[in-house]
Amino acid sequence: MHEARVLVVDDSAAMRALFSDILDQAKNVVVVGAASNAADAREQIAELKPNVITLDVEMPGMSGIEFLEEIMESNPLPVVMLSSLTQAGTETSLKAFELGAVECFPKPLKATPEQFNKSVGKLGKIVLAAANSNVRDRKASREHKAHDTAAFSWNGHIAAFSASMGGIDALTTILSQFPAHCPPTIVCLQAEPMLAETFIKRLDTDLKCSVRAAKDGAALNPGTIHIAADPDRHVVVEPGQPARIRLMDREPVDGVRPSANLLYGSIARGAMPAVGAVLTGMGADGAKGLRMMRDAGCKTLVQDRKTAMVAEAPDAVIELDAATGELPLNELGSAVIAACNMS
DSSP: OOEEEEEEOOOOOHHHHHHHHHTTTTTTTTEEEEEEHHHHHHHHHHOOOOOOEEEEOOOSSOOOOHHHHHHHHHHHOEEEEEEEESSSHHHHHHHHHHHTSSSSEETTTOOOHHHHHHHHHHHHHHHHHHHHHHTTTTHHHHOOOOOOTOOBBBBOOOOEEETTTTTTHHHHHHHTTOOOOOOOOOEEOSSSSHHHHHHHHHHHHHHSSSEEEEEOBBOTTTTEEEEETTTTTTTEEEOSSSSSEEEEEOOOOOOOOOOOHHHHHHHTTOOEEEEEEEEEESSSSSSSHHHHHHHHHHHHEEETTTTTSEEEEEEHHTTTTTTEEEEOHHHHHHHHHHHHHHO
């Protein structure tokens, strides 16, 4: 893993100083420059050669979103967008993901000192992961072949996914391939709650099947995707006819909540027919649980390193030999549907 050389772009001098100071204190992160607008940033990118950019959404003149689009079209670089935690802010964040942003980080403008310190403590890790992310191959990884979903007949298997950094982009690609009568699906997603809520609403509008926020006691029936992103509760699956979602109040597991390891582990211990897939993300969450699913006889998949925006989570799966298959992003959706198909 190489160090992050960061260019901070924000029209506010106070914000530039704040985020530069935060990042200067992070391990393996060096702030090489700070720019107040797109024109200034364009010159500094050419001169300083940063390998990651933090970019404010709201800037005078060319907006952050417009500049992000220019970067991705001319010379793709990892970009972490800084946005407000508002409804409009989350809609803009989804647009940023569509254009190629690696992550959208909420500006902690009205947080308590404790919340602020906790929030900004994540930024250094996010920027370092972004600097080592795979941005240039993103367009090819999203392209997928059309396949026939009319012949899908559910064989009783549950589909389970986990993702964090880069996950919104990956899930959009995968779930767009799901038919209206898709297998019962549960997703463990590490994302800001308001962003996850907007993402769920967007998917429910755009996809053929239904998409809902995971609720305690919800039945896992065909035609519905349940997304668990509540940072205060874990998600597990309870065996039954049908199986049901259970949300649990419990301390983070290995620093993560909701924990993909708990989700996958509950499926394995319940001896439920299922297919699991770990997607792009930071850290190693999901690897141990997926190995439990594999040992229980389930089909287990992992997004390959080349198409994963952030390969830390897939690397952990591969190192643990937890997957029965390693597939590029554009093949994962059809592979999961095939594993849940009667034919």
